[in-house]
Amino acid sequence: MADLSAIIIERYEALLTIRRPWETLWSDIAQYVMPRRAPNMTGSFQTQTPNTDTEARLFDTTAVQANMTLAAGQMSWMSPMEAAWFSFEPEGKNAQDEARLWLAAATDNAREELARSNFYKAIHEVYLDRGAFGTACLYIEPGKKQSLNCQVWPVGTFVIDEDEDGDVDTVIREFELTARQAAAKFGEDNISPKVRKQLGDNKSHQKSCYIHAIYPRADADRDKVKVDEENMPIASVYIDKTNKHHVKSAGYAEMPVMVSRYLEWGSGYGSLYGWAPSFAALPEARQLNFLQKMMDALAEKMAFPPVLAPDELEGEIDGNANGVTYYSQDLNGAMPTEWMTAGRYDIGLQRVEARQKAVNEAFHVDLFKMFAQIQKQMTATEVAERSNEKLIQFSPTFAQLTTELFNPFLERMFNVLQRLGKIEEAPPSLDAGYKITYSSRIALALRALPAIGYNRTLERLAGVSQIVPDVLDNYDFDAAERETAISDGVPQDFLREVSDRDEIRQARAEAQQAQQEAEMAAQAAESAAKLGNVPNDSAVGKVIGEELA
Numbered sequence: 001m002a003d004l005s006a007i008i009i010e011r012y013e014a015l016l017t018i019r020r021p022w023e024t025l026w027s028d029i030a031q032y033v034m035p036r037r038a039p040n041m042t043g044s045f046q047t048q049t050p051n052t053d054t055e056a057r058l059f060d061t062t063a064v065q066a067n068m069t070l071a072a073g074q075m076s077w078m079s080p081m082e083a084a085w086f087s088f089e090p091e092g093k094n095a096q097d098e099a100r101l102w103l104a105a106a107t108d109n110a111r112e113e114l115a116r117s118n119f120y121k122a123i124h125e126v127y128l129d130r131g132a133f134g135t136a137c138l139y140i141e142p143g144k145k146q147s148l149n150c151q152v153w154p155v156g157t158f159v160i161d162e163d164e165d166g167d168v169d170t171v172i173r174e175f176e177l178t179a180r181q182a183a184a185k186f187g188e189d190n191i192s193p194k195v196r197k198q199l200g201d202n203k204s205h206q207k208s209c210y211i212h213a214i215y216p217r218a219d220a221d222r223d224k225v226k227v228d229e230e231n232m233p234i235a236s237v238y239i240d241k242t243n244k245h246h247v248k249s250a251g252y253a254e255m256p257v258m259v260s261r262y263l264e265w266g267s268g269y270g271s272l273y274g275w276a277p278s279f280a281a282l283p284e285a286r287q288l289n290f291l292q293k294m295m296d297a298l299a300e301k302m303a304f305p306p307v308l309a310p311d312e313l314e315g316e317i318d319g320n321a322n323g324v325t326y327y328s329q330d331l332n333g334a335m336p337t338e339w340m341t342a343g344r345y346d347i348g349l350q351r352v353e354a355r356q357k358a359v360n361e362a363f364h365v366d367l368f369k370m371f372a373q374i375q376k377q378m379t380a381t382e383v384a385e386r387s388n389e390k391l392i393q394f395s396p397t398f399a400q401l402t403t404e405l406f407n408p409f410l411e412r413m414f415n416v417l418q419r420l421g422k423i424e425e426a427p428p429s430l431d432a433g434y435k436i437t438y439s440s441r442i443a444l445a446l447r448a449l450p451a452i453g454y455n456r457t458l459e460r461l462a463g464v465s466q467i468v469p470d471v472l473d474n475y476d477f478d479a480a481e482r483e484t485a486i487s488d489g490v491p492q493d494f495l496r497e498v499s500d501r502d503e504i505r506q507a508r509a510e511a512q513q514a515q516q517e518a519e520m521a522a523q524a525a526e527s528a529a530k531l532g533n534v535p536n537d538s539a540v541g542k543v544i545g546e547e548l549a
Contacts, residue, residue, distance in 0.1 A: 004237065004239075004246055004249075005239050005244055005245065005246045006244075008172070008211060008213045008237055008239050009211065009239060009241060009244070011172070011213075012159060012172045012174070012211055012213070012241075015159035015160070015161055015170075015172060016159055018159070018272060019159050019272075019273070022273050023156065025279075026133050026155060026156060028282065029132055029133060029276070029278045029279075029282060030132070030133075031057070031058075032058070032063050032064075032278075032282060032285040032286065032289065033063045033064060033067050033131075033132045033278045033281070033282075033285065034064070034067065034128065034132040034133075035058065035064065037132070037133075037154065037155070037156075058289060059288075059289050059290075059292035059293040059296060060285070060288040060289050060291070060292040060352075060356075062285065062288055062355075062356045062359045062360070063278065063281055063282075063284075063285040063288075063359050063363075066277075066281070066359050066360050066362070066363035066365050067128060067131045067132050067277075067278065067363055068128070069363065069365045069368055069369070070127070070131045070277065070363045070364055070365065070368065071124055071127035071128045071131055072124075072368070073364070073367070073368025073371065073372075074127045074368075074401075074442075075120075075123065075124050075127060076368075076371075077368065077371055077440060077441045077442040078398070078401070078440045078442050078443070079120070079123055079406075079440065080440065081115060081120045083440075084111065084439055085438060085439055085440035085443070086107075086406070086410060086436055086437065086438050086439065086440075087103075087104075087107045087436075087437050087439060088103045088106055088107045088110070088410075088414065088434045088435075088436060088437075089103060089434060089435055089436075089437050090103060090430065090432065090434060090435075091432040091433045091434055091435045096429040098427050098429045099427060099429045099430040102424070102426065102427050102430060103430070103434055105424070106414070106423045106424075109417065109422055109423055110410075110413060110414060110417060110423070113146075113147045113148055113413075113417055113422055114148065114413070116146050116147065116148075117143065117146050117147065117148035117149065117150060118146075118148075118149065118150050119140075119148065119150045121150075122138060122150035122151065122152050123138070123150075125152040126138050126152055126260065126405070129152070129154070129155055130260060130261075130262045130274070130276065130397075130401075131262065131276060131277055131278065131363060132276060132278050133155040133273075133274075133276055133278070134261060134262045134263070134265070134273060134274035134275050134276030134278075134279065135155055135160075135259065135260070135261050135262075135273045135274045135276075136152070136155070136259070136260050136405075137152065137153040137154075137155075137158055137160075137171065137173075137257060137258070137259050137260075138150060138151070138152055138153075138257065138258045138260070138405065138409065139151040139152075139153060139256055139257045139258075140256055140257075140258075140409060140412055140413060140416070141256055141416075142416055142419075142420060147416070147417060147420055147422055148413060148416065148417075153171075153173050153257070157173055157174055157175065158171055158172060158173040158174070159171075159172050160172075160259050160272050160273070161215075161272065162272060163216075166264075167404075168259040168272075168404070169215065169216055169255070170213075170214065170215040170216070171213075171214050171215075171257045171259060172211060172212070172213045172214070172215075173211070173212045173214075174209060174210070174211055174241070175209075175210055175212070176207045176208070176209055176210070177207065177208060177210055178204060178205050178206065178207050179191075179195045179196075179198040179199050179203065179204045179205070179206055179207075179208070180199065180204035180205070182195055182208065182210070182240075182247075183195070183196075183199060183204075186238065186247050186248055190247050190248055191240070191245075191247065192208075192240045192243040192245035192247075194208075194243050195208055195240070195243065208240055208241075208242040208243060209240075209241045209242045210238060210239065210240055210241060210242075210247070211238070211239040211241045212236070212237075212238055213235070213236075213237045213238075213239070214234060214235065214236055214252070214255070214256065214257055215234070215235055216233065216234060216235070217231075217232065217233055217234060217235040217251060221235075229249075229250040229251045230249055230250065230251060231251065232250075232251025232252055232253055233251070233252075233253065233254075234251055234252040234253070234254065234255055234256070235249070235251050236248075236249070236250040236251050236252060236256075237249050237250075253415060253419075254408075254411065254412050254415055255408060255412065256412060258404060258405045258408050258409050258412075259404065260274075260400065260401055260404040260405035261273065261274025261275070261400060261404065262274045262275060262276045262277065262397050262400065263275040263276075263396060263397055263400060264400070274400075277362040277363045277364070278362075278363075280362045281358070281359045281362040281363065284355045284358045284359045284362075285359060287355055288352060288355045288356065288359065291348060291351055291352050291355070292352065294348065295345065295348045295349070295352065298343040298345055298348065299345065301340070301341055301343070302341055302343070302345065305338040305339075305341045306338070306339060306340055306341070307319070307336050307337070307338060307339070308336065308337050308338075308339040309336035309337075310334045310336075312327075312328070313325070313327055313336065317336055364390065364393070364394050366390060367387060367390040367391070367393075367394055370387050370390065371387070371441070371442075387445065388449065391442075391445055391446055391449060392449070394442075394446075395446055398442065398443075398446060402438065406436070406438070407436060410436050411436070448484075450483070455484075457475075461475075478498075478501075482495055
């Protein structure tokens with residue numbers, strides 16, 4: 001196991017080298033966007049005395065507030081605790097009712113367990129990290145106090161690596177534990193001899209640095225027939241970095257940690273970490289801090305102006321309210337006067353407002369403020385119409401969040417709850433598996449963007465079809481109406497399957513045809529009955545007789 005310790009520590013150090021150029025940028029960003037994260041951005045674990053020194057250096061908190069608005073907006077409009085924002089649905093189009101009902105029950109159970117857990121507290125921290133530093137890390141495991149336990153690993157305490165497809169498949173975290181904490185977590189038999197000695201010498205408060213490596217386990221290192229932790233597809237290895245001691249090896253059935261980048265910086269350049277709105281806003285935030293500092297100085301000078309006075313009055317001028325200053329008439333008009341108060345506060349204010357607007361735009365503040373002002377009874381299409389341009393700008397990071405965080409997280413949560421017995425065993429009819437559907441307000445609004453063009457087309461067709469009726473043959477209104485209904489938030493279960501719809505239409509057509517045939521038969525019978533009353537010797541009777549002959 002000593003070799004494994006050396007291999008993991010060596011890989012960690014290599015990935016740490018890749019991360020170091022980012023640390024300087026993260027430290028700068030933390031000062032202007034997330035001051036409480038400014039200390040220990042490099043994972044140095046130095047003890048910090050609680051203080052507000054970092055915040056005291058800020059003269060403008062626009063970037064701080066903008067990042068908080070972005071995080072709160074995503075919380076409310078993408079993963080709200082009080083509303084359904086995801087569901088598990090059958091993958092196949094012809095799923096049986098048994099599978100649908102089972103997945104609906106599984107969705108309800110998952111939502112309840114998620115609400116009982118610390119997920120919503122953790123996801124808010126994830127949103128803050130994504131907006132500020134471009135990279136966030138969320139870990140999920142079975143909990144001791146509740147079914148699910150979520151942890152946010154702060155930026156600067158972990159390194160990542162990608163697979164050949166550019167997906168994060170390796171996360172190595174560095175953290176500290178006291179000797180007492182290490183013994184409780186790993187057991188006294190597993191900790192290093194030095195840490196055990198600390199326990200015996202009444203030095204349980206002393207700390208050691210540990211590494212937790214999570215990565216795909218090579219096929220050569222596992223027996224796929226066995227299902228124990230040391231043969232799981234995802235390896236989990238704890239190393240006492242301080243004492244170069246292998247502590248524990250375990251594993252996971254699926255990746256337990258999700259790393260989400262706000263946007264990709266560019267994997268072609270070998271950049272593992274993500275791009276954040278604060279990268280674009282940092283120059284503006286720096287300038288805002290300087291401007292506000294100068295504006296405060298100018299305001300103080302205008303409120304309490306400096307005075308130019310003859311030297312004869314040194315120590316004689318009373319600057320207090322209602323103060324009286326006595327001077328000699330021999331001064332010949334050399335009176336004390338204000339000076340150096342000609343600064344243009346209005347111009348400075350214009351520059352401040354322009355930069356505040358730029359920062360808010362970088363963090364999509366206008367989008368979420370717009371959402372807050374939109375009436376809740378509006379459909380997703382109406383919301384999308386009002387925020388079309390801003391939604392398009394936000395769409396890339398929503399896709400990134402869904403792909404890198406929500407999808408793997410919900411799949412991991414589903415499997416954990418199923419193993420804990422919180423979700424019943426799947427019925428045999430669920431052979432095609434399940435898919436995750438998102439129904440948050442922003443997900444529906446993004447899905448409704450194509451419906452905006454469809455609605456405009458309908459308005460135009462209303463007039464064109466009066467002139468050229470055949471123009472309607474260009475459109476599949478069934479498909480358009482189904483997709484528009486879903487984008488407006490109508491549950492998929494409310495819509496009939498296409499095959500069921502076609503059967504209903506065929507039955508209706510057959511019924512209409514049968515009714516028409518019955519009506520025609522009745523009319524023929526009535527006509528025949530009338531013909532039977534015509535006298536044979538009448539002109540009409542003779543004609544009918546000739547036809548029958």
